[in-house]
Amino acid sequence: MGKGSYQQNRLMSLFSAMLAHFGPLRWWPGDSPFEIAVGAVLTQNTAWRNVEKAIAGLREKKALRPDILYSMSPAELEELLRPSGFFRLKTRRLRALLEYLRSYPGWDASPGNADLNFLRGADLSVLREELLAVRGIGPETADSILLYALDLPTFVVDAYTMRIFSRHGIFPPDIPYDEAREYFMDRLPQDVALYNEFHALIVRTGNTFCKKSRPLCANCPLAEFLDHEVD
DNA sequence: TGCCAGGCCGGGT
């Protein structure tokens, strides 16, 4: 048994510990692929609680669909996004995402196209590069959309991932995004359901136990792994 | 009361 499978087992042990503690979370919270994509943009450096307020406002306006959202004036959209913070920035970013979707070959302009079916079947790495080329879509947002809205096998790395896994000495705290992503993807089976649940559990664990203001991981489901050997 | 939250961009070294 080589080093690779040891590390795969170790990652699976961390996953199992979080799963045993919280149970399956079945992310992402959202009623449609498009709503998930909107949430991915709105939650950039923002507490989800604030995003929920903006999502609720959009739902009230029946605007959680690409056609309606695009038809809204930027000023109106800004007011709806206000509670999620960075609202001028996020208005531009959502509109940039909408421009990308509307320009996509096979774009479905029919009402209620929130399923984003016209994006299905596209190559993951191509779609990822295209999303990264959209102003305001960085690697975490792109991967969140790909994994949680489109069920494509890409691992999402976020601030909690960096904090938890660097505190556990699993990788250095200043590792670039793509290297952290590859760390997981090189060691885990390529499984959408696993990637989905793994990241969801990381966020829940981070939210619950590993906030910046509370660096100690007492009672954290991962606490027992803190003294394991590191590669 | 500050500090923090599921980033990303643009300009400067």
Added chain:
DNA sequence: ACCCGGCATGGC
């Protein structure tokens, strides 16, 4: 290739 300031609201 990094490093940094800006972006903004709401909760603890």
